[in-house]
Amino acid sequence: MLPFDFDYYRPQSLSEAVELYQYVAQQGKKPMFFSGGTELITLGRIDLAHADAVIDIKGIAEGRVMEMDGEYLVLGSTLSLTNIEEANPFPLLTKTSSEIADHTARGKITVGGNICGQIFYREAVLPFLLSDSQVVLVGPKGVKTAFIHDVFNQELQLEKGEFLVQLATERRFVEAPSISIKRRQQWDTGYPLITIAALKIDREIRVAISGLCPFPFRSREVEEVLNRQGVTGEARVERALTVLPRPILNDIEGSTEYRLFVLKNLFIDVLRSLDGMTV
Amino acid sequence: MSLHTFPLNVNGDKRMVTARFADTLLFVLRGRLGLTGAKPGCLNGDCGACSVNVDGWPMKSCLMLAVEAIGKEVTTIEGLKDTPIQKAFVENFAFQCGYCTPGFIMNCHALIKQHPDAGDDTIKEWLESNICRCTGYAEIEKAVKSVLEKK
Numbered sequence: 444m445l446p447f448d449f450d451y452y453r454p455q456s457l458s459e460a461v462e463l464y465q466y467v468a469q470q471g472k473k474p475m476f477f478s479g480g481t482e483l484i485t486l487g488r489i490d491l492a493h494a495d496a497v498i499d500i501k502g503i504a505e506g507r508v509m510e511m512d513g514e515y516l517v518l519g520s521t522l523s524l525t526n527i528e529e530a531n532p533f534p535l536l537t538k539t540s541s542e543i544a545d546h547t548a549r550g551k552i553t554v555g556g557n558i559c560g561q562i563f564y565r566e567a568v569l570p571f572l573l574s575d576s577q578v579v580l581v582g583p584k585g586v587k588t589a590f591i592h593d594v595f596n597q598e599l600q601l602e603k604g605e606f607l608v609q610l611a612t613e614r615r616f617v618e619a620p621s622i623s624i625k626r627r628q629q630w631d632t633g634y635p636l637i638t639i640a641a642l643k644i645d646r647e648i649r650v651a652i653s654g655l656c657p658f659p660f661r662s663r664e665v666e667e668v669l670n671r672q673g674v675t676g677e678a679r680v681e682r683a684l685t686v687l688p689r690p691i692l693n694d695i696e697g698s699t700e701y702r703l704f705v706l707k708n709l710f711i712d713v714l715r716s717l718d719g720m721t722v
Numbered sequence: 723m724s725l726h727t728f729p730l731n732v733n734g735d736k737r738m739v740t741a742r743f744a745d746t747l748l749f750v751l752r753g754r755l756g757l758t759g760a761k762p763g764c765l766n767g768d769c770g771a772c773s774v775n776v777d778g779w780p781m782k783s784c785l786m787l788a789v790e791a792i793g794k795e796v797t798t799i800e801g802l803k804d805t806p807i808q809k810a811f812v813e814n815f816a817f818q819c820g821y822c823t824p825g826f827i828m829n830c831h832a833l834i835k836q837h838p839d840a841g842d843d844t845i846k847e848w849l850e851s852n853i854c855r856c857t858g859y860a861e862i863e864k865a866v867k868s869v870l871e872k873k
């Protein structure tokens with residue numbers, strides 16, 4: 444139960460959703476797109492989220508797509524993480540997202556909601572960053588397709604009234620060798636201390652990380668160092684730790700030093716798995 | 723406070739409820755329909771005490787608005803009658819205080835329906851969604867396995 448009231452709309456089309464958002468905003472009220480809705484429901488209860496009107500986008504057909512379209516795997520933003528795991532069209536995404544929350548909650552949490560969430564782990568974005576995916580957005584100016592790297596910088600950069608409809612990923616990335624490892628402070632469910640996802644394509648390793656900084660990221664600098672030729676694995680890992688984005692989290696889940704220690708071992712695990720590194 | 727009247731399919735019956743759009747399914751099941759089997763625990767999606775089935779899948783009813791359930795089949799513990807998993811819980815002493823039991827049973831019930839051949843990994847993955855404060859996990863595992871093995 445939430446301590447404030449809101450209107451609830453369930454549009455059936457993209458244009459209806461965009462118009463509703465504008466209509467509510469024009470009345471001076473705060474609209475919110477609602478996918479799995481778990482953020483408004485859990486954060487709203489403790490006064491950390493608020494909306495005057497909820498626009499539930501789960502009724503829109505484009506958001507529920509899961510299909511190969513030519514060489515691209517297209518995934519709708521309102522698919523639940525469980526929908527995606529059960530069908531398993533993208534093994535790295537299945538592996539990464541199956542560590543988010545718990546199985547029942549993943550039946551409610553959606554891939555788009557996780558990527559656009561206020562809660563900063565956004566672990567489901569990692570496979571899409573690694574695979575140079577395209578994102579389909581819709582807003583007052585219509586539908587637009589963009590490279591994820593052009594619109595995702597710490598968080599998805601959305602214009603007012605815009606929302607994520609689909610993600611499209613090339614088949615060669617979907618099929619590439621990959622690994623995803625989540626380390627928690629304790630137990631087998633819950634938020635990450637650090638999650639790393641990695642993929643090998645064209646003989647190069649790519650890595651994306653959540654839980655190290657207060658945003659998920661993929662770093663060219665880190666990848667450049669990890670792929671350097673003629674340098675031992677250990678040296679590459681040590682060097683990679685010096686080119687990380689900042690700030691490194693220092694919170695109740697783990698201190699900065701501890702996170703870097705865990706990350707070092709994760710880098711070694713990735714190199715062992717995808718680069719045949721022996722230690 | 724603005725109230726709205728809308729239909730919900732609960733345990734095979736069409737029920738009209740009058741509630742706020744901001745009310746969770748858990749709140750409406752308990753407070754409006756008198757179905758108190760789904761238990762409030764954390765109200766934050768963590769404990770699983772409030773689990774029901776929605777279209778045959780487990781759902782934490784504290785993570786769903788009642789209005790989102792329009793057009794879906796909601797099953798609560800009151801809707802299960804003499805199912806194998808209920809008997810198995812009794813036979814295996816799979817509860818102590820019983821507070822987590824309806825949630826566990828609803829999750830197990832969906833697991834048995836969706837994955838009748840579930841192995842250890844799937845069982846663990848699904849049941850991690852529920853917490854038993856009395857730590858009756860070994861007995862709960864026995865109960866769910868006894869039903870899966872019979873299949």
Ligand SMILES: Cc1cc2nc3c(=O)[nH]c(=O)nc-3n(C[C@H](O)[C@H](O)[C@H](O)COP(=O)(O)OP(=O)(O)OC[C@H]3O[C@@H](n4cnc5c(N)ncnc54)[C@H](O)[C@@H]3O)c2cc1C
Binds near residue numbers: 475558607634
């Ligand atoms: C029990 C529990 C455990 C969790 N554990 C983890 C974890 O381990 N790792 C992790 O990464 N996260 C975790 N989370 C956080 C959760 O994944 C995020 O809060 C996510 O945002 C929820 O997805 P949703 O579909 O419910 O999003 P919603 O609540 O629907 O939306 C979240 C935000 O994104 C916006 N939004 C939603 N969809 C779109 C869209 N298509 N386009 C534009 N904006 C949109 C909404 O307006 C809202 O601001 C957990 C949450 C819960 C409840």
Ligand code: FES
Binds near residue numbers: 764766772
């Ligand atoms: S009360 Fe719903 S998960 Fe705890």
Ligand code: FES
Binds near residue numbers: 816820823858
């Ligand atoms: S039997 Fe008491 S909480 Fe599980």
